[in-house]
Amino acid sequence: MSFEKHILICGGTGCLSSNSAEIAESMKAALKEKGLEKKVQVVLTGCFGFCEKGPIVKIMPENTFYVEVKASDAAQIVEEDIIKGNKIEKLLYIDPKTNKTVHEGEKMEFYQKQQRIALRNCGMIDPECIEEAIGANVYMALGKALHEMTPETVVNEIKLSGLRGRGGGGFPTGMKWGFAAKNHADQKYVVCNADEGDPGAFMDRSILEGDPHSIVEAMAICGYAIGASIGLVYIRAEYPLAIKRLEGAIHSAREHGLLGKKILGSKFSFDIEIKYGAGAFVCGEETALIHSMEGDRGEPTSKPPFPAEAGFWGKPTNVNNVETFANIGAILLKGGEWFKKIGTEKSSGTKVFALAGKINNVGLVEVPMGTTLREVIFEIGGGIKNGKKFKAVQTGGPSGGCLTEADLDTPIDFDNLILKGSMMGSGGMIVLDEDNCMPAIAKFYLEFTVDESCGKCTPCRVGNKRLYEILEKVTSGKATMEDLTTLRTLGETIKDTSLCGLGQTAPNPILSTVTKFWDEYVAHIKDKKCPAGVCTALLQYTISPEKCIGCTACARVCPTKAIEGKVKEKHIIIQEKCIKCGACMSACKFGAITRG
Amino acid sequence: MACNNCKGNATQKELFDKLGAFIDALPTKEGALITVLHKAQGIFGYLPREVQEYIACKLEISLAKVFGVVTFYTYFTMTPKGKYPISVCMGTACYVRGSEAVLEDFKRELGIGVGETSADGMFSIDALRCVGACGLAPVVLVGEKVYGKDAAKKVKEIIAEYKKLG
The missing domain is CATH 3.40.30.10 (Glutaredoxin)
Known part of the structure; x- marks a missing residue:
């Protein structure tokens, strides 16, 4: 029926x-x-x-x-x-x-410039039903690989496609598979990194929630290509829905003979196990992730040896992120040549971005590499909320940087974003408007990395903490111009000397904002002013005696009783008591309260 | 090895037995620490010292190693959460849409800090890193109920709603 x-x-x-x-x-x-x-x-x-x-x-x-x-x-x-x-x-x-x-x-307009490869089945099928997935051609690429291709030709097809790791590093996936395939061992592992830690990025979760079978399929293909029989998904415990759907997908794939022994009548056997992360950003780094899967603190170790030689329990291990795996099935079915034609020369295919912040159309968008930031923000994203002025776009999360008006026509790909002082990262794209303060944004990201630093190497553990302290001085108006120089030199030193990717990129949000929003930093230091009106230590709320009619609305909402005045008399704010929450300003119907 | 750390009441003993049975059923104890901690937090709600001692004993590893792993990961907590755990999303999308002010309001209204529980055990506050509902920013979770956009900013009303429930 x-x-x-x-x-x-x-x-x-x-x-x-x-x-x-x-x-x-x-x-x-x-x-x-x-x-x-x-x-x-x-x-x-x-x-x-x-x-x-x-x-x-x-x-x-x-x-x-x-x-x-x-x-x-x-x-x-x-x-x-x-x-x-x-x-x-x-x-x-x-x-x-x-x-x-x-x-x-x-x-x-939101969908017109999008091209969906990684998200091809999201929103199209019931993710909890394997028949619908099969109806959408999932598992066809696995069949093709097992029956028509050798492990070498699978690796070569991925190499030909030019697919690069979507988790942040941008390393060529085919090459990675090639390394793991070459290393001989009695056991090898395929790992899917689903520990999406970048605050503000949710593409991996959406893929797992919307199309879990494509990930199961791609991991099995990878297992076939590199000679591994065990797959492990390292997923955040905070993603209950993604875990539920993935567990369901693995279970029904086993029931249908798509996982387990002798898959689809071939000699290839493969099964998948789920490992839970417990909230540590540094576990996005492959060596840290592997230690975490072994039940330890997720601290990175220096490479080499690379996981392709000695990874999980010392065996050759190939780690790819969810979005990378989401492209595999489509590449095998349509060919590496087809994929290579999409996007730019050195960054083929598409990229999923989590578009958020002060933008009209918040959402998950997938565009061909080479699409400009302007197209993503102003056409797909529908421009800035409430008609405000665009100030910057932050890409790459806590490892990335800010791009400004001048960078809007840059075609997005791995290399261009690095040239412009930011990076692709996992695909967070946060749009900022004139009401956002750049030193405060830099401080926000640094607070995150300081919190998430594993503490193993000194530049990251101590250096980033010092940078954070300087930013606290900046945002409270206590910094000197000399501090700005220190921000730069110390930031560069941390980048050069940290052990892993987390430390090596942690100063990026500061370095890019100091360069591109120098005047805003200087305003905090010399004029003791926050031009965006964000840094509370530099703000003062005052009531204009001309406009105040004594309605008492402000005094009633003030949480610290900092406003004095009788009914129908002029009110005043006791600055010592004021916590600068802005409640009075929102409550005043006469525009009598100003912030400055 | 005998694990005699459980000196609590009968219900406590039941919980320890449940955890013990889970550990005994594991195919291998090697590398199982994080899996066990997830289970233990699910059973006890948090990971107090006694639970960590029990796990160290059962898995035949040092208490220092267990403590090291518990404190490394933000998901694991050593303090019990409130009856109504409040989580304010501090992901970037929520931050740029004002979640810091929302968090400050909760802290002030309840008189507790992040990671703390109110004296009556009703509320606890946590700062989360991205719930994945960026379209609703700023986002506040009370238990599993989601408050987004303007609803999240009505801090006093949210607290009153749960105080009424008791």
Whole structure:
């Protein structure tokens, strides 16, 4: 029996947080009431990517795209759309440029410049159903590899594709596989790094939640290529939904003979085990990750030996990140040559970015390498929120840097971003507007790395702490110009002398902002002012006696009782008591309170 | 090896037995420490010294090693969480949309710091690194309930909601 229509409801973490599971239940109930439960299927899919307008509901085959749907809309969707075939205007997306409604996702500016390879099945299939995955060609590449290709030709195909590691390093994946394949041992391991630690990046989680079978397939292909029979997924314990779906996928793959002994009638055997991370950013580094999987503190060790020679329990190990694996199936099916044509010469394929911050369309976007920052931010991202001015975009998370207006036309690829003083990283892209203070942003990232430093090597453990202290002085107006010089020299020293990638990149957010926003740092030091109005130590709230009518609204909301004044009399702020929370300014209806 | 660290009451003994059974059923004890700690935190809610001693004893490793691993990872905690654990997302997307102010408000309203639990055991505050719901930034979690955007900023109302539940 087949269904006539499908209602696809986003079941990614973002939309589930907005109760999309409840929408699915209401939808099923509404269908049942109309006796349509056997004709219309309700599917909770993976992430559609357009998180800003979530929860998203898509009606197939009409391809109608509804945004910001509530459970209470379910009855109307069934009644009006499913039964009568009318579009529900109030749930359609309104293009902010034309002010007209858009019926189909593909016609929205958000999706037009995207090309989905890694996310090809996210939002299309039920991630908890292996039949749907197989229907979407997952496991076809595994069959092709086992029956039509040798391990060497698989490695060569990946080499030909030019795929580079999507976790941050950008190392050529085919070469990595080649190294692990060459090293002989009685046991080898394939590891999938799903310990997404960059705050603000959630692509790996979305892939695991939306298309777990593609990862299972790709790990098995990698196992075949390098001669490993055991796969391990190292995943954050904080990702319960991704873990649940991955466990389910592994289980049903075993039941279908796609994992286990003699897969698809070949001589190849492979199985996957899940290892839980416990929250340590440094475990993104392969050697640290391996130590953590062995049950130890996740401290990195110097390379060589590389994991390809001596990794998990001293055996050859190949570590790739989730998004890297998500490309493998598509490359084997369509060919390395096809993949190489997408993107730029040295960075082929696409990249998934988690677009967030002060941007209209927050979400998960996948674009061909070489797309410019301007296209991503102003076309796909729909520009800056509330008509504010663009200030910078931060890429590469705590290891990356800020790019400014002048860099907007840079085509995004691994090498260009490094040239411009930032890096690709795992794909976080945080947009900042005029209200964000750059020294404060640098301090935010550094606080993170100081917190996450494992403490093994001195430059990272001590050096970054000193940098953090200087930034605290800057943001509280106590720094000197000499401190700025120290920020630079110490930052460079830490980069040169740290043991692992975490320390070697930790000063990047400072170095890039000091260079590109020099004046803003100087304003904090010389004028004792925070131009963006963020650093509380440099702010003062005052009430204008001309505008204050004595309504007492400000005094009533002040959490520290710092505002004095009687009804219908001018109010004043006692600066010693003020904690600069800004509650009074939001409460004043007469614009009498100023911040400066 | 005998593990006689469990001197608590009957329910405590039950919990230790549960953990002991889990450890005994492991295919190998080698490299199992983090797996065991996850299980132990699931059972006890946190990892006090007695639990760490028990694990060290059962896995035949030093207490120092167990403590070293517990303190290395942010997921493991040595203090019990409140009845209503409050987690403020401090991922970058939430930070640039004002989560720091939200965190400060919770700290001030409850009079406790990050990683602490209120004296009545009702609330605890944690700073999280990205929940993955960046479209809802800033995000606050109370238990598993998600508060996003403007709802997250109404700190007093959120606290009052749970105080009413008791």
